[in-house]
Amino acid sequence: MVSPSASKPIESGDRFVLFVHASTDEWVWASAVAIAAELRRDLALRPRSRLLLSGGTTPAPVYQALAKAPLDWPRVDVALVDERWLLPDDPDSNARLVRTHLLHHHAAAARFEAMTQSGRRIEEAVAIANAHAQQPTAVAVLGMGDDGHTASLFPGMADLDRVLASRQSYAAVDATGCPGARNWHRRISLTPAGLAAAHARVLLIQGASKRRVFEQALADGDVKRWPVLAALGGGEVPPLQVHWCA
Template sequence: MVEGHSPASAAESATARHVLHVHANHEVWTWASAVAIAADLRRALALQARARLLLSGGATPGPVYRALSQAPLEWDRVDVGLVDERWLLPDNPDSNAWLVHHELLRDHAAAAHFEPMTQAGRHIEGAVATANAHARREASVAVLGMGEDGHVASLFPGMKDQERVFASQRDYVVIDARGCPGARQWHQRISLTPHGLARIPHRLLLLHGERKRGVFEQALASGDPHRWPILTALDSDSGEPLHVHWCE
């Protein structure tokens, strides 16, 4: 059961823009990450009527979402949305919506309100418009992942129209990731922009394995967000650092 205190981390280091939490093993990482997310949501619910939680897809966060589903929160006051989505219907097992539905929206968290980005019969520009309408209510917490190419959300290095996307003042835009290996076969996507990411006060990055930590450290050393889009997650309008949870 997720309660209010995190299991001890093996180590922690901090800069002005990020805090690295190093956990002893995968089990500790899973529960510590879930506790951290639940604590941020609990603080948000203490200050406002509803809280918004934005989640990422991929292979890494599933265990954390399962642990988070057991948190004794007022889930009926939580709106769950997505950081990004492939242009797939929510019932497609390769969609981020499918992952969230099957891994988080169970146990206590089944009471949360889920906002999938796509639905049958809707074109992609309409889906983006709806995502931006939801984003008018600022998200409280975002859970992020990172690819081995340094992408975050669906912001890929070398993607088409990267300058336009990075300069956008909208929270969500259509992404054309053709030619980006990290996008695999799903080149058409919807994603938070750097502007949208910066509006979210509490951002957690889930990393697992030495390779991912090496990529993150390489990105930090480079300082180039166009080559390493993960660096855009360091920027926050609130001044809150990015919390990075890692284990081997």
């Protein structure tokens, strides 16, 4: 356990706030506290709160810590930032990761929305995700790949222009040819419109290489080359909260 003073931002502005943590343990604790604080704030304002989570190995320990937070979890709807076109019990699905690492302890009482379902076409899955997205989102938890992707928005993706311009919160994407997508090319992803609708966005990254990627993205400014830039704040959109440790 670390003191709250260890989590003061070292860089901030209208587009992002960077928190640097001295250790992995501190990073896990502070990230979970930040997410819980956003949920607690939202639960004080409305009957239910919506939490969007990303997959990948990086956020798993944060989800495990968040599961122990004493929140009013029966009033929390947990959904996904993106999903591979896999059944929800597939070991490589984001749904399986969230169930394994978050939905226990206090968080077992939350309501979970898996995007995919046996017999459901991808067009149906996107329509249902967009219907659920009509509810206000308290916080979206994001990751970032070495290629600068976030959610399932990959640089060089064939239909990236369409997805970036979409007014819907979710879209089906084809990431064929994108190394960051690995073997899972067919996906559903939150769009920039969906990201902007979240009251708070929290980016969880670790390691010197990820920080360099984020800094390169900021310096370049091209969202097509660095889709993570779609998560930045500005205007009426609150700053992106970035939590990093070496």
